[in-house]
Amino acid sequence: MSPVLAGVLQLLALIVALGLSYRPLGDHMARVYSSEKHYRPEKWIYKAIGANPNVEMRWPAYLRGVLAFSAVSVLFLYLLQRIQGSLPGSLGFVSIDPDQAFNTAASFVANTNWQSYYGEQAMGHVVQTGGLAVQNFVSAAVGIAVAVALVRGFARSRTGELGNFWADLVRGTVRILLPIAVIGALVLVACGAIQNFAGIHEVGQFTGGTQQWNGGAVASQEVIKELGTNGGGYFNANSAHPFENPNGLSNLFEVYLILVIPFALTRTFGRMVGSLKQGYAILGTMATIWVVFTGLMMWTEFAHNGPAFDLAGGAMEGKETRFGIGGSSIFAVATTLTSTGAVNSFHSSYTGFGGGITMLGMQLGEIAPGGVGSGLYGMLIMAVIAVFIAGLMVGRTPEYLGKKIGTREIKFAACYILITPALVLCFTAASFVLDTPSNSMTNSGAHGFSEILYAYTSGANNNGSAFAGLNADTQWFNSTIGIAMLLGRFLPMVFVLALAGSLAEQTPVPETAGTLRTEKPLFTGLLVGTIMIIAGLTYFPALALGPLAEGLAA
16 A cells, blocks of 8 residues: 555544544533533532632633633742752652743643653652643633633623633543543553553663663543643654654544544534634634645655655655654644644654644644644634634624624724734744753754744644754743743633623624525635635744745755
8 A cells, every 4th residue: 555545544534533423422511511500529529629610700700710720720830840959750850940840830721732852751640640641631621611601602692601620621621531541541551552551661782781761640631731732752753752642643643633623612602602604614614724725735745755665655754654754744744733733753854845734733823623623622712813804805794693893892803813823923933032041052044043933833723743953951942932922822811701791791783684504615715814814924934034945946
């Protein structure tokens, strides 16, 4: 079987698996967030944290819950790292330095999971399982909660109430993420991923000494890392490490985990707003961008540009032979079009255009299908922008799902789409103006520029993958990327929840002959075009200095 055919068959198998999961998972999530029943374990949690799950919240109260929970999470994870050296199960590792502890705490709470350290050489079992793995669950649940709050804003009328944050957080964790994670961990163990609490042990005899390997609860952390679109690996090699991702089957399963909830949330959206066709329109937009990006990535990586590529069957540098170009390309697109950031290959070694595709996927806002929760609310913000543009073209007041998109709503949406580019471009520019940050680059020229642009793109978009080649474990990068991750995660949520509150207060307007049919393929095309134009106009100059210049020079 040719490598190209193998890659296409993997993509088709993945589409079939996602299609089979779409309806049952989407309907289940809609029932979870519409139910008024509380399970007994959930009641214990509410009692422990002192929350009343039956109290409806307006958007400021909902936002306070999100920020308060996240602030406590950052503080807890920071302190856990700072005292690691005195904890049992630390494997002899010392406590984490303050700047790196801040960066890591901000990273995992913001669902970014950027890592400026070697996991197997820095973090013991307690920090890995009691700190990082826990945040993999709850940070994902926070993202779904905010998305559901926005959906309620579209679904409700004449009220500013968006639900209860604490109930949404607990239900998302207990009823959705935990059950799937348990089953998924068993699948990964069956595929060969390790799951233990072994210490450091020496393997084999090599010239100059032996090699050391860590054990760990890898499979259980790996599954929620992908399912919650988190991305932080137990080992520095991330999903390229055979303990995390042993073979082609586990690789395809991990890509499935990355995509299944973000895609299924579109059906949850359609079910909760009372129109499955609206959910299909959003799904069509996400799927179109994802399939096109995957096809482009496979094409540029399989393209033969010389005898070395001909002999290898494509651009195999930086890729695992057990995954090949097809499995690596599918994984790279899935992880950068979502906020996962896990990697099974070396993105810095991709072709110039291939590296640009991974970067552009993040710069779109990671909305195709995007992160768990964040992909849906990001896409709905873009839908509001698209409806507004369509209204300007035909001279009508824009409406979406029966809600008018007025001055207030479009200001919230505009602020949302401006925050992340401002963070990415300003921090990238500052890194080149100052002398010290640029010394962290391994490469010069266009590729060196891409290293820093990718780092801030990944951090501010809450992705967490790295272009590699950049020494990010410095005070400058630990601090500024940490700030970018926090601002890139929580500032957009402010405007999402404010928009949700504004929409929920409105009285629905009836459809007329002039109402834009947002469930039709025409709107899907308009939405795709809006996304590409906004991202293109915003990032094209920066991309032209980095991956485009490198690709054209090749």
